[in-house]
Amino acid sequence: MSALDAVSIIVAKRDGAELSDAQIDHIVAGYTSGAVAEEQMSALLMAIVWRGMSRREIVRWTDAMIATGTRLDFTGLRRGDAALRTVDKHSTGGVGDKITLPLGPLVASYGVAVPQLSGRGLGHTGGTLDKLEAISGWRADLTVAQMTRQLADVGAVVCAAGADLAPADRKIYALRDVTGTVESIPLLASSIMSKKIAEGTAALVLDVKTGSGAFLKTFDESAELARTMVELGTDAGVATTALITDMNTPLGRTAGNALEVAETLEVLDGGGPADVVDLTLTLAHEMLCLAGLPDVDPASNLRNGRAMDSWRSMVAAQGGDPAAPLPTARHTDVVVAESTGILTGLDAMAVGRAAWLLGAGRTTPGAPVQAEAGVIWHAGLGESVRAGRPLFTLHTQTPDRFDSARVALADAVEVGEPRQVTAAGTVLARVDST
Incomplete structure (x- = not known):
């Protein structure tokens, strides 16, 4: 019989032992209720970072977090006489990654239900809710x-x-964020999947980022x-596939909340940057396949306006005004190219950090963000740049932030001779259950 006290559980994992189901259930429930102290859970999390977890442990840890709250059920969801299939998408986070915004309405325009429980940004990666809150009147908090x-x-x-949706994860994640235990694959996987399984979707497509602008920098880590x-x-009965996509270069041409909404509208209107369009369509195809519509061409509803209609309906249903102008920054600053040639590199982390410094992101949960702040880059990989011409435009409400953002971008760009480059969002691998 495994000892069911916090110290014994910490020592077991510290020494490389597998935790029993009972130990995992005890420590997760105890920390959520306050019976296990923060310093004890901190010690266990660090032991997990160092010692890892078996597949059985990860499954049980995920189940234990789900069990601390409620699990939604959309199996009876209908529109008229027709049953609706649910499918969601989750991204592990990146710079300029606004794909959720056009993707949900696009997939929904084919009669599929897309429930997306999203979060706010912290650090260099943008939060979907922060972006949508740039729209006048839009609200994030809905009842079931x-x-x-x-x-x-x-x-x-x-x-x-x-x-009440996986409350253990909410509490444990906040602790991981301040104890240097975020970048653990067992903890990352269980955190993401506890919420997605509890959400009640029938199918899920994962966009796992890899590269300088992602949480996991190497392909092998992202693949694991x-x-x-x-x-x-x-294992939980959710049809799940994953795409591993490149995040060495930021997606699209914008990083920042209102700026990314504006770019989303371009995509929904049939235009927009090629990398954003390509990844949106690729993920839409994956989602539609899981929803039983493998022969649908998602590009058609971008062309004919149905995806845009779906976007407007979604925004309006949550109190937003889809016709309202987006907020714009009072102050802008232009960074010009230092040399002439072909853009062969644009570092995603540097761009994300610059947007964060300009006010688009936050350093602590709950801190305010500037809807208007962010970065526009005027050339994509493989395109020509010319010395003295605009390369970046910086946006902020507080111009004293420009200097630090310029420093962040100082080494972000590589300009040289034409060569093969990997576009942002390029699919590097696909993972499914087979």
Whole structure:
């Protein structure tokens, strides 16, 4: 019989032992209720970072976090007489990654329900809710009843996860963020999948980023995370696939909340940067396949305006005014290219940090962000730049931030002779349960 006290559980994992189901259930429930102290959970999290977890331990840890709250159920969701299939997408986070915004309405325009419980940004990666809150009147907080009604009526919803959805993860994540234990594959996988499984979606597509602008910098780490999450979803009865995509270069041409919404509107209007369009369509195809529509061409509803109609309905259903102008920064600053040639490198982390320094991101949970702040880059990989011509435009409400943002971008760009480059969002691998 395994000892069921916090110290014994910490010592067991410190010494490389597998934790029993009972030990995992005890420590997760105890920390959520306050019976286990923060310093004890901190010690266990660091032991997990060093010692890892077996597949059985990760599955049980995920289940234990789900068990601390409620699990949504959309199996009875209908529109008229027709049952609605639910499918969601989750990204592990990146710079300029606004794909959730056009993707949900696009997939919903084919009669699929897309429930997306999203979060806010912290550090260099942008938060989907922060972006949408740049729209006048839009609200993130919905009840389960409101969310269900919107899925039936509109087909797409993006909202904040309720406090009763895997509350253990909310508490443990906050502790990981301040104890240097975020970049652990077992902890990352269980954190993401506990919320997605509890969300109640029937199918899930994961966009696992890799590269300088991602949480995991190497392909091997990202592939391990993808495999682990696919296994967790499959074991829980959620049809799950994952794409590993490049995040060495930021997606699109903008990083920042209102700026990325404006770029989303370009995509929904049939235009927009090629890398954003390509990844949106690739993920839409994966989602539609899982929803039983493998022969649908998602590009058609970008061309004919149905995806835009779906976007407007989704925004309006959550109190937003889809026709309202987006906020714009009072102050801008232009950074010019220092040399002439072909843009062969644009560091995602540097761009993300610059946007954060300008006010688009936050350093602590709950801190305010500037909807207007961010970075526009005027050339993509493989395109020509000319010395003295604009390369970046910086946006902020507080111009004293320009100097630090310029420093962050000082070594972000490589200009040289034409060569083969990997576009942002390029699919490097696909992982499924087979």
